Amino acid sequence: MLSAQDKGRSIPTQLPATAIARLDLAMAQWRAQNWEQPETADAFRYEMVAGRLQAAADGVPRAVEWAWHWFLDLAAEDAQALTEQQMIASQRADIAAHNRAEICAGRSNNARLQAFLDTLEDPAGEMYGPDGTFEGWKYLVWISPLIGEAERSSKCPRDPRERERFAYQFVQTASARQRAARLGGPLHSPDAQA
Secondary structure, X not given: OOOHHHHHOOOOOOOOHHHHHHHHHHHHHHHHHHHHOHHHOXXXXXXXXXXXXXXXXXXXXXXXXXXXXXXXXXXXXXXXXXXHXXXXXXXXXXXXXXXXXXXXXXXXXXXXXXXXXHOOOOHHHHHEOOOOOEOOHHHHHHHHHHHHHHHHOOOOOOOHHHHHHXXXXXXXXXXXXXXXXXXXXXOOOOOOOO
């Protein structure tokens, strides 16, 4: 994974301390991985590489060249991994921002969460703490007793699919009641036809 620029770099006569430290880390990782699985451990190979790395640290020219190229490969891999981690972190941040915007607007793709959001006067203020932390526990405190009540109901079917539909309707009805109480209006089923 060397770029043309890295391949064109001159090889130092002595390995920099950062290169030695990175190569030592690679050796430690290799040893940890291999010694966790004794059947694949290759002690002779490890000792040969460790000896060559020591020779590079001591300034032996061919060993320095070998170690330098290995270091450049590792540096390129590290840079690629960092780029991927930053991309994943950016994607997660974008998803979190989108989810926050949706919840603050009182919208959710999750029907049960949507039922809860419908009961709130100010989803943005009620679902996020003063420090901006999502307070999902409020939803759990609301939904858990409802699901428990639905499952304990004598009307709750035994069939899992029917039981899920029953719980969904139970939650929707509870949400509609709470919304009507909050708004001071008549009870309207969310599934009613207009």
